[in-house]
Amino acid sequence: MNRSNQILKDILKSNRLSVTNQRLLIFNILSQNQPLSMNELIKKTNSEIDRVSVYRIIETFISVGIAQKVSLGWKYKIELSDTFQDHHHHLICLACNKTIAIHNQGLESYLNKIANENNFETKNHQIEIQGYCSDCQKS
Amino acid sequence: MNRSNQILKDILKSNRLSVTNQRLLIFNILSQNQPLSMNELIKKTNSEIDRVSVYRIIETFISVGIAQKVSLGWKYKIELSDTFQDHHHHLICLACNKTIAIHNQGLESYLNKIANENNFETKNHQIEIQGYCSDCQKS
DNA sequence: CTATAATTGCAACTGATTTGCAATTAATTA
DNA sequence: TAATTAATTGCAAATCAGTTGCAATTATAG
Incomplete structure (x- = not known):
């Protein structure tokens, strides 16, 4: 039992949600992969979980802050x-189709500045850059 | 006939696309509104255009640079x-559900910097901030 | 004005997501 | 730990978004 799994269980319990095998499996799949589309995720469950349940579990995970959608x-x-x-x-x-994570504090504060200038109370934000990675630029 | 309509027709003609009432109507709806979801757009056509055609027209508009998707x-x-x-x-x-446009050159160059640092060739990017506008913060 | 090419509308389809409900599993309590 | 209760899952079927094929219509070119 690693640290992440313990945090997961704590979050579930503090929200009165059951710790089920299906939820653990999905959490582990997400832990071991880049962001996955619903279909990619469903495939990786290898039919051990019904598609409907995958949708419901992700919905639950998002509502309690275990997972998040990225556009x-x-x-x-x-x-x-x-x-x-x-x-x-x-x-x-x-x-x-590879995703490269960018961690950049300057960008974050820049967005905050813009929100403030507009009297806007930020709840969330999305930033993505689409293009060609260094490997794929050759072809 | 205003300036935008003329540009529209020029773009259509230079791509050997017909100038049809349906295309003009959709262009005018887009001109007069904030970004619209497909369903919002279809509703605003008031059944004057079949849903399938709306999809096809938007696809065409995007391919010749008349319209664009924003996430x-x-x-x-x-x-x-x-x-x-x-x-x-x-x-x-x-x-x-209101959208507020932000024009900010600093943000753009910031993104370019990040792409360059990663040897990434940018084709497109998305930035959105979700939260509460000044009007809605009261309630 | 006619012929040709492009576009539209209709019907039907596919794939993604949702809903209702019964069966199962997890958590709680004695 | 067993029995009870509450939450979760799986299945079937529905809904919704987006797509495809084709015939009817409309725009463009001559």
């Missing part, structure tokens, strides 16, 4: 929330 | 391209 272009993928990994954004390669 | 959270909406309005991003109010 990639105009689709979205699922990744663990900032509780389990540092807040970040992504570069997305249009060729190989 | 809002993990959905997307359609707005006129940078040809018809300056490049910008949005603050989105979670309460009233």
Whole structure:
């Protein structure tokens, strides 16, 4: 039992949610992968969980802050929330579909400044850059 | 006939696309509104255009640079391209659903810097801030 | 004005997500 | 630990978004 799994259980329990095998499996899949689309995630469950349940579990995870949606272009993928990994954004390669995490505090404060200038109370934000990674620029 | 309509027709003609009433109507709806989801757009056509055609027209508009998708959270909406309005991003109010355009050159160059540091060739980017606008913070 | 090419509308389809409900599993209590 | 209760899951079926094929219509070019 590692640290992340303990945090997961604490979050579930403090929200009166059951610790089920299905929830643990999905958490572990998310832990071991880049952001996944719903279909990618469903595939990785290897039919051990019904698709409907995967949707419901992700909905639950998002509502209690275990997972979060990140928009990639105009689709979205699922990744663990900032509780389990540092807040970040992504570069997305249009060729190989790879995501590169970017951690950049300057960018964050820049966005805060803009929100303040507009008297806007920020709840969340999305930043993504789409293009070609260094590997894929050759071809 | 205003200036924008003339630009629209020029773009269509230079791409050997017909100038049809349906295309003009959709262009005018987009001109007069904030970014619209496909369903919002379809509703505003007031059944004068079949849903399938709306999808096809937007696809065409995007391919020739008349319109563009903007991701809002993990959905997307359609707005006129940078040809018809300056490049910008949005603050989105979670309460009233209003979008506030932000024009900020510093932000753009910041993103370019990040891409360069990662040897990444940018094709497009998305930035959105979700929260509560000044009007909606009271309630 | 006619011929040709592009576009639209309709019907039907596919894939993603949601809903209702019964069966199962986890948590609570004695 | 067993029995009870509450939460969760799986299944079937519905809904919603987006797509495809094709015939009917409309725009463009001559």
